[in-house]
Amino acid sequence: MEQESADLDQLIRQRIRSLRLARGWTLDALATRCHISPSNLSRIETGRRRIALDQLVPIARALDTTIDALVESGDDQDVVIRPQPCNTPGYTTWLLSRERSLNGVSIAKMRITNEHPVGAAALPVHPGHEWFTVLSGTARLQLGERTIIINEGNAAEFSTMTPHAISAHDGPVEILTILDHNGERAHLRGGTSS
Template sequence: MTQESDVDALIRQRIRSLRLARGWSLENLASRCELSQSTLSRLETGHRRIALDQLVPIARAFGTTLDALVETADDQDVVIRPQPGHSQGLTTWVLSTGDGLNGKTVAKMRITPDRPHQLGVHPGRDWFTVLAGIARLELGERTILVHPGEVAEFSTMVPHAICAHEGPVEILSIFNHDGERAHLHDAPHAAG
Protein backbone atom coordinates (compact mmCIF):
# COMPACT_ATOMS: atom_id res chain seq x y z
CA MET A 1 0.00 0.00 0.00
CA THR A 2 1.27 3.49 -0.77
CA GLN A 3 1.37 6.20 1.86
CA GLU A 4 -1.45 8.05 0.07
CA SER A 5 -3.70 5.00 0.08
CA ASP A 6 -2.86 4.40 3.75
CA VAL A 7 -3.97 7.95 4.56
CA ASP A 8 -7.11 7.55 2.44
CA ALA A 9 -7.96 4.29 4.23
CA LEU A 10 -7.45 5.97 7.61
CA ILE A 11 -9.74 8.88 6.66
CA ARG A 12 -12.41 6.49 5.36
CA GLN A 13 -12.23 4.47 8.58
CA ARG A 14 -12.52 7.64 10.69
CA ILE A 15 -15.59 8.83 8.80
CA ARG A 16 -17.34 5.48 9.19
CA SER A 17 -16.29 5.08 12.85
CA LEU A 18 -17.42 8.60 13.79
CA ARG A 19 -20.74 8.05 12.02
CA LEU A 20 -21.36 4.71 13.76
CA ALA A 21 -20.21 6.03 17.16
CA ARG A 22 -22.93 8.67 16.94
CA GLY A 23 -25.50 6.11 15.84
CA TRP A 24 -26.02 7.91 12.54
CA SER A 25 -27.12 6.23 9.34
CA LEU A 26 -25.67 7.32 6.02
CA GLU A 27 -28.90 9.26 5.56
CA ASN A 28 -28.38 11.13 8.87
CA LEU A 29 -24.82 12.11 7.96
CA ALA A 30 -25.87 13.05 4.41
CA SER A 31 -28.47 15.49 5.70
CA ARG A 32 -25.97 17.04 8.13
CA CYS A 33 -23.23 17.63 5.57
CA GLU A 34 -25.40 18.14 2.47
CA LEU A 35 -23.83 15.32 0.48
CA SER A 36 -25.74 12.43 -1.04
CA GLN A 37 -26.02 9.07 0.73
CA SER A 38 -24.47 7.33 -2.28
CA THR A 39 -21.47 9.71 -2.25
CA LEU A 40 -20.89 9.04 1.44
CA SER A 41 -21.27 5.29 0.96
CA ARG A 42 -18.74 5.31 -1.90
CA LEU A 43 -16.35 7.45 0.19
CA GLU A 44 -16.53 5.06 3.14
CA THR A 45 -16.05 1.96 0.98
CA GLY A 46 -13.26 3.36 -1.19
CA HIS A 47 -15.27 3.44 -4.39
CA ARG A 48 -14.97 7.22 -4.65
CA ARG A 49 -11.89 9.40 -4.46
CA ILE A 50 -11.70 11.61 -1.35
CA ALA A 51 -11.89 15.33 -2.17
CA LEU A 52 -11.24 18.32 0.07
CA ASP A 53 -14.59 19.93 -0.77
CA GLN A 54 -16.31 16.82 0.65
CA LEU A 55 -14.17 16.54 3.79
CA VAL A 56 -14.85 20.08 5.03
CA PRO A 57 -18.64 19.61 5.43
CA ILE A 58 -18.12 16.08 6.82
CA ALA A 59 -15.72 17.40 9.49
CA ARG A 60 -18.18 20.20 10.30
CA ALA A 61 -21.04 17.68 10.63
CA PHE A 62 -19.00 15.71 13.19
CA GLY A 63 -18.06 18.88 15.08
CA THR A 64 -14.36 18.41 14.44
CA THR A 65 -11.71 20.10 12.34
CA LEU A 66 -10.42 19.08 8.95
CA ASP A 67 -6.95 18.67 10.50
CA ALA A 68 -8.26 16.20 13.09
CA LEU A 69 -10.11 14.24 10.41
CA VAL A 70 -7.08 13.86 8.13
CA GLU A 71 -4.10 13.76 10.53
CA THR A 72 -1.89 10.75 9.97
CA ALA A 73 -1.23 8.10 12.57
CA ASP A 74 2.23 8.38 14.08
CA ASP A 75 3.73 6.65 17.10
CA GLN A 76 5.12 9.99 18.31
CA ASP A 77 1.62 11.09 19.35
CA VAL A 78 1.06 7.84 21.27
CA VAL A 79 4.35 6.86 22.89
CA ILE A 80 6.44 9.32 24.88
CA ARG A 81 10.01 8.21 25.49
CA PRO A 82 11.03 10.35 28.44
CA GLN A 83 14.65 11.20 29.03
CA PRO A 84 15.69 11.68 32.65
CA GLY A 85 16.63 15.13 33.88
CA HIS A 86 19.05 15.25 36.81
CA SER A 87 19.83 17.67 39.61
CA GLN A 88 21.19 16.99 43.09
CA GLY A 89 18.94 14.41 44.75
CA LEU A 90 16.33 14.54 41.99
CA THR A 91 15.74 12.64 38.76
CA THR A 92 12.72 13.71 36.72
CA TRP A 93 10.98 12.08 33.77
CA VAL A 94 8.39 14.29 32.06
CA LEU A 95 5.60 11.93 30.95
CA SER A 96 3.32 14.29 29.02
CA THR A 97 3.67 16.40 25.93
CA GLY A 98 3.37 20.15 26.12
CA ASP A 99 0.03 20.21 24.35
CA GLY A 100 -1.68 17.44 26.32
CA LEU A 101 -3.76 17.41 29.48
CA ASN A 102 -5.10 20.97 29.22
CA GLY A 103 -1.82 22.64 30.12
CA LYS A 104 -0.92 20.19 32.87
CA THR A 105 2.44 18.41 33.07
CA VAL A 106 2.76 14.85 34.36
CA ALA A 107 6.15 13.90 35.77
CA LYS A 108 7.67 10.92 37.53
CA MET A 109 10.21 12.02 40.12
CA ARG A 110 12.82 10.06 42.06
CA ILE A 111 13.90 11.99 45.13
CA THR A 112 16.84 10.93 47.31
CA PRO A 113 17.73 12.18 50.79
CA ASP A 114 20.58 14.34 49.44
CA ARG A 115 18.15 16.68 47.63
CA PRO A 116 18.59 20.22 48.97
CA HIS A 117 15.71 21.09 51.30
CA GLN A 118 14.04 24.37 50.36
CA LEU A 119 10.43 25.40 50.94
CA GLY A 120 8.77 27.09 47.98
CA VAL A 121 5.52 28.89 47.20
CA HIS A 122 3.72 29.33 43.88
CA PRO A 123 0.12 29.85 42.71
CA GLY A 124 -2.18 26.84 42.34
CA ARG A 125 -2.36 23.34 43.78
CA ASP A 126 0.05 20.40 43.60
CA TRP A 127 -0.94 16.75 43.37
CA PHE A 128 1.23 13.66 43.71
CA THR A 129 0.97 9.97 44.47
CA VAL A 130 3.74 7.85 45.93
CA LEU A 131 4.84 4.92 43.78
CA ALA A 132 7.63 3.60 46.03
CA GLY A 133 9.29 4.67 49.27
CA ILE A 134 7.89 7.28 51.64
CA ALA A 135 7.56 10.98 50.80
CA ARG A 136 7.92 13.59 53.49
CA LEU A 137 5.70 16.55 52.63
CA GLU A 138 6.82 19.71 54.42
CA LEU A 139 3.72 21.90 54.37
CA GLY A 140 4.13 25.11 56.34
CA GLU A 141 4.74 24.07 59.95
CA ARG A 142 3.47 20.52 59.33
CA THR A 143 5.32 17.40 58.26
CA ILE A 144 3.16 14.75 56.60
CA LEU A 145 4.40 11.28 55.64
CA VAL A 146 2.84 10.00 52.40
CA HIS A 147 3.13 6.23 51.82
CA PRO A 148 2.94 4.15 48.61
CA GLY A 149 -0.51 4.32 47.05
CA GLU A 150 -1.47 7.45 48.97
CA VAL A 151 -2.14 10.80 47.31
CA ALA A 152 -1.38 14.32 48.50
CA GLU A 153 -3.11 17.42 47.14
CA PHE A 154 -2.52 20.81 48.67
CA SER A 155 -2.50 24.56 48.11
CA THR A 156 0.89 25.68 46.88
CA MET A 157 0.49 29.10 48.45
CA VAL A 158 1.59 27.36 51.65
CA PRO A 159 5.40 27.00 51.78
CA HIS A 160 6.09 23.40 50.79
CA ALA A 161 8.72 20.85 49.85
CA ILE A 162 8.53 17.18 48.87
CA CYS A 163 11.41 15.19 50.34
CA ALA A 164 12.56 11.59 50.66
CA HIS A 165 11.98 9.99 54.06
CA GLU A 166 14.53 7.36 55.16
CA GLY A 167 15.58 6.49 51.60
CA PRO A 168 14.65 7.23 47.99
CA VAL A 169 11.04 7.92 47.05
CA GLU A 170 9.37 7.78 43.64
CA ILE A 171 6.31 9.91 42.99
CA LEU A 172 4.01 10.65 40.09
CA SER A 173 3.00 14.30 40.03
CA ILE A 174 0.68 16.54 38.02
CA PHE A 175 1.62 20.21 37.79
CA ASN A 176 -0.03 23.29 36.33
CA HIS A 177 2.21 25.80 34.54
CA ASP A 178 3.32 27.49 37.79
CA GLY A 179 4.00 24.14 39.48
CA GLU A 180 6.04 22.95 36.52
CA ARG A 181 8.20 26.07 36.64
CA ALA A 182 8.64 25.79 40.40
CA HIS A 183 9.39 22.06 40.62
CA LEU A 184 10.93 21.08 37.31
CA HIS A 185 13.03 24.10 36.35
CA ASP A 186 16.17 22.68 37.98
CA ALA A 187 15.92 19.35 36.18
CA PRO A 188 16.45 19.49 32.42
CA HIS A 189 13.94 17.24 30.72
CA ALA A 190 12.86 15.99 27.33
CA ALA A 191 9.62 14.43 26.23
CA GLY A 192 10.74 12.84 23.06
Protein backbone atom coordinates in the same frame (compact mmCIF):
# COMPACT_ATOMS: atom_id res chain seq x y z
CA MET B 1 5.27 6.25 0.17
CA GLU B 2 2.17 5.31 -1.82
CA GLN B 3 1.34 2.57 0.72
CA GLU B 4 1.65 5.06 3.59
CA SER B 5 -0.78 7.40 1.84
CA ALA B 6 -3.24 4.54 1.28
CA ASP B 7 -2.94 3.48 4.94
CA LEU B 8 -3.58 7.04 6.14
CA ASP B 9 -6.53 7.33 3.76
CA GLN B 10 -8.01 4.14 5.23
CA LEU B 11 -7.39 5.41 8.77
CA ILE B 12 -9.25 8.67 7.99
CA ARG B 13 -12.19 6.69 6.62
CA GLN B 14 -12.27 4.50 9.73
CA ARG B 15 -12.19 7.55 11.99
CA ILE B 16 -15.10 9.17 10.15
CA ARG B 17 -17.19 6.01 10.34
CA SER B 18 -16.26 5.34 14.00
CA LEU B 19 -17.10 8.88 15.08
CA ARG B 20 -20.40 8.71 13.22
CA LEU B 21 -21.33 5.39 14.83
CA ALA B 22 -20.20 6.56 18.28
CA ARG B 23 -22.77 9.33 18.02
CA GLY B 24 -25.43 6.85 16.94
CA TRP B 25 -25.86 8.60 13.59
CA THR B 26 -26.90 7.01 10.32
CA LEU B 27 -25.24 7.97 7.05
CA ASP B 28 -28.26 10.16 6.33
CA ALA B 29 -27.92 11.98 9.67
CA LEU B 30 -24.23 12.82 9.14
CA ALA B 31 -24.83 13.66 5.47
CA THR B 32 -27.49 16.18 6.49
CA ARG B 33 -25.18 17.78 9.05
CA CYS B 34 -22.26 18.16 6.62
CA HIS B 35 -24.30 18.88 3.46
CA ILE B 36 -22.91 15.93 1.50
CA SER B 37 -25.21 13.42 -0.15
CA PRO B 38 -25.59 10.11 1.74
CA SER B 39 -24.33 8.20 -1.30
CA ASN B 40 -21.15 10.32 -1.50
CA LEU B 41 -20.60 9.95 2.25
CA SER B 42 -21.03 6.18 1.92
CA ARG B 43 -18.46 6.11 -0.90
CA ILE B 44 -16.04 8.15 1.23
CA GLU B 45 -16.39 5.79 4.19
CA THR B 46 -16.02 2.64 2.05
CA GLY B 47 -13.12 3.90 -0.07
CA ARG B 48 -14.98 4.05 -3.37
CA ARG B 49 -14.52 7.81 -3.52
CA ARG B 50 -11.43 9.92 -2.92
CA ILE B 51 -11.55 12.15 0.13
CA ALA B 52 -11.21 15.82 -0.81
CA LEU B 53 -10.21 18.57 1.58
CA ASP B 54 -13.40 20.51 0.83
CA GLN B 55 -15.34 17.47 2.07
CA LEU B 56 -13.21 16.91 5.17
CA VAL B 57 -13.89 20.39 6.53
CA PRO B 58 -17.69 19.99 6.84
CA ILE B 59 -17.35 16.35 7.94
CA ALA B 60 -14.93 17.30 10.74
CA ARG B 61 -17.16 20.19 11.80
CA ALA B 62 -20.27 17.98 11.84
CA LEU B 63 -18.44 15.34 13.90
CA ASP B 64 -17.24 18.03 16.34
CA THR B 65 -13.57 17.30 15.68
CA THR B 66 -10.73 18.90 13.74
CA ILE B 67 -9.19 18.06 10.41
CA ASP B 68 -5.90 17.56 12.28
CA ALA B 69 -7.52 14.89 14.46
CA LEU B 70 -8.92 13.12 11.39
CA VAL B 71 -5.68 13.14 9.39
CA GLU B 72 -3.02 12.65 12.09
CA SER B 73 -0.66 9.81 11.36
CA GLY B 74 -1.39 6.38 12.77
CA ASP B 75 2.26 5.42 13.32
CA ASP B 76 3.84 4.83 16.71
CA GLN B 77 5.74 8.13 16.67
CA ASP B 78 2.63 10.02 17.77
CA VAL B 79 1.85 7.50 20.52
CA VAL B 80 5.09 6.41 22.15
CA ILE B 81 6.86 8.89 24.41
CA ARG B 82 10.50 8.15 25.11
CA PRO B 83 11.27 10.32 28.14
CA GLN B 84 14.77 11.56 28.78
CA PRO B 85 15.93 12.00 32.38
CA CYS B 86 16.55 15.51 33.61
CA ASN B 87 18.85 15.53 36.63
CA THR B 88 19.14 18.16 39.32
CA PRO B 89 20.73 17.54 42.73
CA GLY B 90 18.44 15.14 44.62
CA TYR B 91 15.90 14.82 41.77
CA THR B 92 15.57 13.03 38.44
CA THR B 93 12.53 13.92 36.35
CA TRP B 94 11.10 12.24 33.27
CA LEU B 95 8.47 14.26 31.37
CA LEU B 96 5.81 11.71 30.33
CA SER B 97 3.54 13.98 28.30
CA ARG B 98 4.08 16.03 25.21
CA GLU B 99 4.35 19.79 25.49
CA ARG B 100 1.01 21.50 25.87
CA SER B 101 -0.83 18.23 25.98
CA LEU B 102 -3.86 17.24 28.05
CA ASN B 103 -5.39 20.72 28.30
CA GLY B 104 -2.24 22.39 29.54
CA VAL B 105 -1.14 19.89 32.17
CA SER B 106 2.12 17.99 32.28
CA ILE B 107 2.66 14.50 33.62
CA ALA B 108 6.05 13.61 35.03
CA LYS B 109 7.71 10.78 36.91
CA MET B 110 10.15 11.94 39.57
CA ARG B 111 12.77 10.04 41.54
CA ILE B 112 13.60 12.00 44.65
CA THR B 113 16.66 11.13 46.73
CA ASN B 114 16.81 14.39 48.68
CA GLU B 115 15.79 13.59 52.28
CA HIS B 116 16.49 17.02 53.72
CA PRO B 117 13.31 18.86 54.70
CA VAL B 118 13.18 22.45 53.53
CA GLY B 119 12.66 25.22 56.06
CA ALA B 120 9.13 26.66 55.94
CA ALA B 121 10.48 30.07 54.90
CA ALA B 122 12.10 28.57 51.78
CA LEU B 123 9.05 26.64 50.51
CA PRO B 124 7.89 27.75 47.04
CA VAL B 125 4.40 29.08 46.28
CA HIS B 126 2.71 29.54 42.90
CA PRO B 127 -0.85 29.62 41.54
CA GLY B 128 -2.54 26.30 40.80
CA HIS B 129 -3.05 22.76 42.04
CA GLU B 130 -0.80 19.70 42.08
CA TRP B 131 -1.47 16.00 42.38
CA PHE B 132 0.95 13.11 42.83
CA THR B 133 0.90 9.43 43.69
CA VAL B 134 3.75 7.49 45.24
CA LEU B 135 4.93 4.66 42.97
CA SER B 136 7.63 3.36 45.33
CA GLY B 137 9.13 4.42 48.63
CA THR B 138 7.69 7.05 50.96
CA ALA B 139 7.31 10.78 50.27
CA ARG B 140 7.44 13.64 52.74
CA LEU B 141 5.09 16.46 51.74
CA GLN B 142 5.63 19.77 53.46
CA LEU B 143 2.63 22.09 53.35
CA GLY B 144 3.54 25.21 55.26
CA GLU B 145 4.21 24.14 58.85
CA ARG B 146 2.70 20.65 58.35
CA THR B 147 4.66 17.55 57.35
CA ILE B 148 2.62 14.73 55.82
CA ILE B 149 4.04 11.26 55.13
CA ILE B 150 2.63 9.64 51.98
CA ASN B 151 3.26 5.93 51.56
CA GLU B 152 3.51 3.86 48.40
CA GLY B 153 0.16 3.57 46.63
CA ASN B 154 -1.30 6.70 48.22
CA ALA B 155 -1.79 10.07 46.55
CA ALA B 156 -1.88 13.73 47.55
CA GLU B 157 -3.60 16.76 46.04
CA PHE B 158 -3.09 20.31 47.24
CA SER B 159 -3.27 23.98 46.38
CA THR B 160 0.12 25.29 45.39
CA MET B 161 -0.70 28.64 46.97
CA THR B 162 0.27 26.84 50.19
CA PRO B 163 4.08 26.82 50.61
CA HIS B 164 5.10 23.27 49.65
CA ALA B 165 7.89 20.80 48.93
CA ILE B 166 8.17 17.05 48.33
CA SER B 167 11.18 15.12 49.57
CA ALA B 168 12.14 11.49 50.18
CA HIS B 169 11.50 9.86 53.55
CA ASP B 170 13.70 6.91 54.66
CA GLY B 171 15.23 6.33 51.20
CA PRO B 172 14.50 7.26 47.58
CA VAL B 173 10.90 7.79 46.47
CA GLU B 174 9.37 7.67 42.99
CA ILE B 175 6.22 9.66 42.27
CA LEU B 176 3.95 10.26 39.31
CA THR B 177 2.78 13.87 39.26
CA ILE B 178 0.33 16.00 37.32
CA LEU B 179 1.25 19.67 37.15
CA ASP B 180 -0.71 22.54 35.67
CA HIS B 181 1.11 25.15 33.58
CA ASN B 182 2.24 27.12 36.64
CA GLY B 183 3.49 23.98 38.37
CA GLU B 184 5.39 22.87 35.30
CA ARG B 185 7.07 26.24 35.02
CA ALA B 186 7.94 26.30 38.74
CA HIS B 187 9.06 22.69 39.17
CA LEU B 188 10.14 21.26 35.84
CA ARG B 189 11.53 24.27 34.02
CA GLY B 190 12.76 25.99 37.15
CA GLY B 191 14.63 22.89 38.33
CA THR B 192 13.29 23.08 41.89
CA SER B 193 11.44 20.45 43.85
CA SER B 194 7.70 20.45 44.40
